[in-house]
Amino acid sequence: MKITDIRLGMLRVPLKTAFKTALRTVNSTEDVVIIVETDSGNTGYGAAPATAVITGDIHGSIIEAIRTVIKPRLLGQDIADLNHIIRLIQGSIMKNYSAKAAVEMAVYDLFAQLYKAPLYKILGGGVPKITTDLTISVDYIDKMVADSLSAIDRGFETLKVKVGKDIGVDIERVKAIYAAVEGKALIRLDANQGWTAKEAVYALHKLEDAGVRLELVEQPVKAYDLEGLKYITERVHTPVMADESSFGPREVIELIKMRAADIINIKLMKTGGIANAIKIADICSFYDMQCMIGCMLEGSISVAAAVHVAVAKSDVITKIDLDGPSLCAFDPVTSSVSFNDADITIADAPGLGITAIEGLEMLA
Numbered sequence: 001m002k003i004t005d006i007r008l009g010m011l012r013v014p015l016k017t018a019f020k021t022a023l024r025t026v027n028s029t030e031d032v033v034i035i036v037e038t039d040s041g042n043t044g045y046g047a048a049p050a051t052a053v054i055t056g057d058i059h060g061s062i063i064e065a066i067r068t069v070i071k072p073r074l075l076g077q078d079i080a081d082l083n084h085i086i087r088l089i090q091g092s093i094m095k096n097y098s099a100k101a102a103v104e105m106a107v108y109d110l111f112a113q114l115y116k117a118p119l120y121k122i123l124g125g126g127v128p129k130i131t132t133d134l135t136i137s138v139d140y141i142d143k144m145v146a147d148s149l150s151a152i153d154r155g156f157e158t159l160k161v162k163v164g165k166d167i168g169v170d171i172e173r174v175k176a177i178y179a180a181v182e183g184k185a186l187i188r189l190d191a192n193q194g195w196t197a198k199e200a201v202y203a204l205h206k207l208e209d210a211g212v213r214l215e216l217v218e219q220p221v222k223a224y225d226l227e228g229l230k231y232i233t234e235r236v237h238t239p240v241m242a243d244e245s246s247f248g249p250r251e252v253i254e255l256i257k258m259r260a261a262d263i264i265n266i267k268l269m270k271t272g273g274i275a276n277a278i279k280i281a282d283i284c285s286f287y288d289m290q291c292m293i294g295c296m297l298e299g300s301i302s303v304a305a306a307v308h309v310a311v312a313k314s315d316v317i318t319k320i321d322l323d324g325p326s327l328c329a330f331d332p333v334t335s336s337v338s339f340n341d342a343d344i345t346i347a348d349a350p351g352l353g354i355t356a357i358e359g360l361e362m363l364a
């Protein structure tokens, strides 16, 4: 099975409601979709959103990195040589993790198709059913409480509450949501780098003292501020998770050595794809550290790839934040992964099992 062509398209899907974090506000998912064709007639799919504020990637850079750098190296490659192709992708260009992730997942899709098995089985097997949280965007307190209650009505049992704005209002936001959902849902916070280390310790102590039980707090401080992350981890009971501070295996090893965080958030758009995501899961497993698998604001093609990884690495990936498709108004993709609000399941089809994508605009 040899690669004969790589084509690109754009897939845009409106959200149910605006997605608001400390870093940005977005109203739709906009993914670069990659289609890898082979001489056997098999097609592999991948996708990547442009999360400039986190990865530095924009649509133009993703498209150009794939078109001008990665594609020429991959044409003619035999899908059976998976590790060789992964090395070609990862060594083709510095950074550009979203572009690498999109191409790599399409290659993994084809590799699993070669052996006629769902991707998660090729990655090690597991039970093809996981449960995701839902993100509650940072907003007025009443709106966040209403959104949290509506998420519970939809069946979500874990809410990822976005904070990281004004520290005083953030404390009130979390107290109000906790009072409304206590006993009905678990709360995890994501400050998206919005606090200083001292603010984070102050806020978390206030919440802990008020009896607010949080599952974890994600990325309270700036991505580069590993000392700040460590300062918080050493001072609060709430487990601290590194998101923007950990991209690939190197950063994860550094965070573990420093004891700067309790949990790592793995995202394919930060790792540059599946191979590094698996390496991180294995490193964390070795050090008895738990992981979350998360997504950017992205649609169901790339999130499906993360679902396969989550199932295969469920021993160490114990927390799931794969709510991109649940935030969308509809899912234009038909695949073997079904996103039913909190419940995500994989049916028995080869690879990622993608059979149709409605509304895909092909790029010239």
Ligand SMILES: C[C@H](N)C(=O)N[C@@H](CCC(=O)O)C(=O)O
Residues within 6 Å of the ligand: 021, 023, 024, 051, 135, 160, 190, 192, 243, 294, 295, 296, 297, 298, 321, 322, 323, 324
């Ligand atoms: C969508 C997911 N729940 C999420 O919050 N992901 C990121 C933010 C990604 C983005 O801005 O696109 C996170 O910080 O965890």
Ligand SMILES: [Mg+2]
Residues within 6 Å of the ligand: 190, 192, 218, 219, 243, 244, 265
């Ligand atoms: Mg985060």
